Amino acid sequence: MTAQIFRGDGQPHDWELPPAPPWRQFRGEPIVEHPYHDNWAQDHPNELERAHTYQAHSREIELVNASILLRRPLLVSGRPGTGKSALAYAIAHELKLSPVLRWPITSRSTLQDGLYRYDAIARLQDANLQTGQLPTSIGRYLQLGPLGAALLPYERPRVLLIDEIDKSDIDLPNDLLNVLEEGEFRIPELVRIADTDSEVDVGVEHASAPVRINHGTVRCRAFPIVVMTSNGERDFPPALLRRCIRLDITEPTHHQLEAIVRAHLGPRALDASTDIVNRFLQQRTLGEMATDQLLNAIFLSMHSDVTQTIDRRELADLILRHLNASD
Structure with missing residues (x-):
């Protein structure tokens, strides 16, 4: 294992630069x-x-x-x-x-x-x-x-x-x-x-x-x-x-997606958006998707007024569209 200069925990810390080859x-x-x-x-x-x-x-x-x-x-x-x-x-x-x-x-x-x-x-x-x-x-x-x-x-x-x-x-x-x-x-x-x-x-x-x-x-x-x-x-x-x-870097797993949503939008957003996460995972098996689409869909569903003409699922579907699709 190499020296752990970068720990990946998001916490700034002091460190020493090891000798170069x-x-x-x-x-x-x-x-x-x-x-x-x-x-x-x-x-x-x-x-x-x-x-x-x-x-x-x-x-x-x-x-x-x-x-x-x-x-x-x-x-x-x-x-x-x-x-x-x-x-x-x-x-x-x-x-x-x-x-x-x-x-x-x-x-x-x-x-x-x-x-x-x-x-x-x-x-x-x-x-x-x-x-x-x-x-x-x-x-x-x-x-x-x-x-x-x-x-x-x-x-x-x-x-x-x-x-x-x-x-x-x-x-x-x-x-x-x-x-x-x-x-x-x-x-x-x-x-x-x-x-x-x-x-x-x-x-x-x-x-x-x-x-x-x-x-x-x-x-x-x-x-x-x-x-x-x-x-x-x-x-x-x-x-x-x-x-x-x-x-x-591979596409994030279900568990990793949950951690990403929690980090960006908090645990409440994750608890309230299980259906959108599952919808995203389903869509991703059929075509190319980006993680920020999931974040946008969850944020939009949390902060938009859902009317009788469009429900929460339809609102998410407007964002969760395949990147390689022409329609």
């Missing part, structure tokens, strides 16, 4: 202080709710800890609505590593989107306003993205959620390989001026303060806890798979 040690410097607001959780109650109510199971706990110990990304696969993304928030909350750095993937996402953005147009516009002289600090036109921010040299790792990576262009998984293996990347715009300006302050997405980049290179110190989610819609290259810890 010799081939996964990183020495980024200087150490970067936490650049985010201290009240992040209060400002983002939805993320806190997802973390509090996540129901972790023994296999998930074991593989999360293996990922942390080996400094390897966690590739989480499963059907929509099984809680893949919520796992990242649960890890960050329990290990006191909030906020989660989230990178939602689309078919147009590129590696640079995740690393950093350079607003060259804004810089040229400012130059025109200053009689053709480029502004002295290029850093004000650079901003690290979620992947770039996760690779800063923190004393403790950040949690990075790369959400729905299977929606990416075919090249993105391969493009990620070197960055995830080396734990660093270079910003060419800063490398070019490193001889004259070796230290540049750049912005960080959603952060309260900039960070200083030395010689144009971002190099991690504590490898981030990377959670990559996939709906199982495509295969990934073997080179990526061998660098990941793979976790397949």
